[in-house]
Amino acid sequence: MLNRNLLSMITLIIIVFLTQNIVEVNAITYNEDPELTQAYVLMEAETGRVLREQNGYTEVPIGTMCKLMTILLVAEAIDAGELSIDKMVVTSSHANSMNGAQIWLMPGEQMSVSDLLKGVIIGNANDAAVALAEEIAHSEEDFTANMNTRAFELGMKNTGFYNSTGYGVEEQYSTAYDMALLCRELTKFKFLYEYMTCWRDFVRGEDTELVNENKLVKGYNGIIGFKAGHSKDAGNCIAIGAERNNNTYIVVALGYQDKDERFNEAKSLMSIGFSNYQVTNPSFSNEHLMPIKVVRGVDNAVMIEAKELSSLVVSKGNAEDITSVIFVPNYITAPVKKGQAIGVVGFYIDDVLLYETELITSNDIEKMTMHRAFKNICANMLK
Numbered sequence: 001m002l003n004r005n006l007l008s009m010i011t012l013i014i015i016v017f018l019t020q021n022i023v024e025v026n027a028i029t030y031n032e033d034p035e036l037t038q039a040y041v042l043m044e045a046e047t048g049r050v051l052r053e054q055n056g057y058t059e060v061p062i063g064t065m066c067k068l069m070t071i072l073l074v075a076e077a078i079d080a081g082e083l084s085i086d087k088m089v090v091t092s093s094h095a096n097s098m099n100g101a102q103i104w105l106m107p108g109e110q111m112s113v114s115d116l117l118k119g120v121i122i123g124n125a126n127d128a129a130v131a132l133a134e135e136i137a138h139s140e141e142d143f144t145a146n147m148n149t150r151a152f153e154l155g156m157k158n159t160g161f162y163n164s165t166g167y168g169v170e171e172q173y174s175t176a177y178d179m180a181l182l183c184r185e186l187t188k189f190k191f192l193y194e195y196m197t198c199w200r201d202f203v204r205g206e207d208t209e210l211v212n213e214n215k216l217v218k219g220y221n222g223i224i225g226f227k228a229g230h231s232k233d234a235g236n237c238i239a240i241g242a243e244r245n246n247n248t249y250i251v252v253a254l255g256y257q258d259k260d261e262r263f264n265e266a267k268s269l270m271s272i273g274f275s276n277y278q279v280t281n282p283s284f285s286n287e288h289l290m291p292i293k294v295v296r297g298v299d300n301a302v303m304i305e306a307k308e309l310s311s312l313v314v315s316k317g318n319a320e321d322i323t324s325v326i327f328v329p330n331y332i333t334a335p336v337k338k339g340q341a342i343g344v345v346g347f348y349i350d351d352v353l354l355y356e357t358e359l360i361t362s363n364d365i366e367k368m369t370m371h372r373a374f375k376n377i378c379a380n381m382l383k
Contacts, residue, residue: 063231196225249273297334
């Protein structure tokens with residue numbers, strides 16, 4: 001009897017031990033969080049200058065933040081007249097098949113481009129994003145190819161898009177810097193601001209409610225957009241732009257575990273931009289430039305000018321400290337072509353180079369030939 005009880009007790013201990021181990025293993029697997037890399041960039045929108053960054057050039061998952069590129073391509077199609085904001089789009093079975101966030105589009109249902117944009121921007125709706133993608137490129141696959149082409153054109157060198165929604169694929173990746181470049185392009189489309197700064201709206205009359213995940217649109221001073229998102233692989237992300245006193249800054253923050261931390265980070269970085277920096281135009285005029293001697297030309301000098309003068313971002317109060325330094329040769333040899341680069345002008349604060357631009361010739365100068373020289377001599381003798 002004792003042996004039987006002892007055997008039963010041993011069996012029970014073994015069962016409890018195995019059960020506890022199974023539960024523990026399952027718990028570890030279930031609660032395990034993906035490793036996230038926090039990355040952020042603070043960029044001044046007009047110049048594209050990066051003012052603060054952490055892991056800003058590191059490739060990280062972006063999840064549904066890729067919808068910002070979908071929005072950009074839609075905005076560009078509208079701006080080019082290829083798509084109307086009022087056009088009715090017919091829902092395909094593929095768009096209807098989307099999971100995740102959606103506005104429950106049914107096959108054959110018609111909805112305006114404007115309402116679909118609301119669905120994507122405010123409601124993060126995957127079915128609305130696919131419907132717009134198919135309207136522009138006829139298939140989501142072709143639209144995704146367009147997304148990657150546009151990313152290349154914008155200089156987003158470390159970005160890869162795999163669909164129009166960012167939902168259901170872990171391969172969607174970018175950097176905080178690349179996404180800031182994308183947001184910088186979005187600032188050109190003012191009609192998007194109404195959508196991107198809306199906290200709550202409806203489609204289908206008031207049958208379908210949309211609520212923006214980006215809670216900063218409810219009251220952050222000067223906000224113009226762009227998007228907040230979250231997913232298991234990308235964590236909590238946000239991209240926002242804000243404008244005050246004609247200065248616009250962009251913040252992209254990716255890979256945060258806590259949903260509120262991304263908002264706090266974005267506000268903190270924005271405060272740095274508005275409090276510490278200003279955009280200024282360098283006080284430089286082409287009148288400061290002297291003609292450059294031309295050797296063996298029909299004229300013996302050529303005027304030069306700055307190719308372009310861009311705005312600069314400097315610390316507040318330092319605009320008056322900007323100096324310019326001109327680098328040009330003592331002479332150039334004919335022939336000279338208009339727009340020919342012959343030097344540079346650099347703008348500095350102390351010894352720090354802020355910006356430089358090419359100095360170019362203002363007109364053509366032909367090379368002196370024997371025939372032209374003889375004609376000039378004869379003309380002078382007849383005077």
